[in-house]
Amino acid sequence: MTLLQIMADDDAGEVRLRTGDASVIGTELAGRGIEFDRWPAMSGLGAHIPNEDILAHYADRIAELNADGRYRHIDLARLQPDDADPQWSAKAEAARGKFLSEHRHAEDEVRFFVTGRGCFYLHLEPEVVAVVCEGGDLVSVPAGTRHWFDMGTRPDFVAVRFFEEEDGWIGDFTGDEIGARFPALDELIAA
Numbered sequence: 441m442t443l444l445q446i447m448a449d450d451d452a453g454e455v456r457l458r459t460g461d462a463s464v465i466g467t468e469l470a471g472r473g474i475e476f477d478r479w480p481a482m483s484g485l486g487a488h489i490p491n492e493d494i495l496a497h498y499a500d501r502i503a504e505l506n507a508d509g510r511y512r513h514i515d516l517a518r519l520q521p522d523d524a525d526p527q528w529s530a531k532a533e534a535a536r537g538k539f540l541s542e543h544r545h546a547e548d549e550v551r552f553f554v555t556g557r558g559c560f561y562l563h564l565e566p567e568v569v570a571v572v573c574e575g576g577d578l579v580s581v582p583a584g585t586r587h588w589f590d591m592g593t594r595p596d597f598v599a600v601r602f603f604e605e606e607d608g609w610i611g612d613f614t615g616d617e618i619g620a621r622f623p624a625l626d627e628l629i630a631a
């Protein structure tokens with residue numbers, strides 16, 4: 441379930457709002473300048489479905505979002521458990537660790553979750569706004585916004601990424617280990 445949890449940025453225990461109501465989530469995020477949308481979920485989505493088929497399924501929505509052509513690179517990020525691969529856990533841990541620390545980007549970070557789950561933590565002083573995205577959720581983190589991302593201890597997601605520049609995913613890390621003081625994705629959804 442999509443989840444929004446708003447906390448004080450100096451005290452993760454001070455939870456100011458926790459809701460799974462999509463319309464409230466949209467309103468709260470819009471009030472903070474964060475774009476959030478929901479697209480119809482794609483049914484029958486198995487691990488065997490090629491990336492091209494997923495992108496083709498959402499072609500109209502993607503074209504609408506990119507009406508002005510600002511996103512010149514659109515691809516799929518895909519990380520799903522593979523028990524047949526003995527290296528999977530190590531790969532997953534490495535992938536998870538990449539964006540667990542606070543950073544920002546030179547362009548908007550736009551992600552549409554086709555399936556699975558991931559959490560954006562937006563550091564919007566004096567708050568930390570945690571958005572647990574699931575299949576059907578689109579979120580756009582504005583350029584320059586301090587944030588971090590947790591894909592959980594068992595990453596499982598397929599997400600469409602929209603980039604203006606090929607290296608748009610590169611993070612400018614702030615050096616603030618604030619992320620370590622907030623509940624991880626697994627803890628957030630278990631609460």
Ligand SMILES: [Fe+2]
Nearest residue numbers: 539549589611
């Ligand atoms: Fe990021």
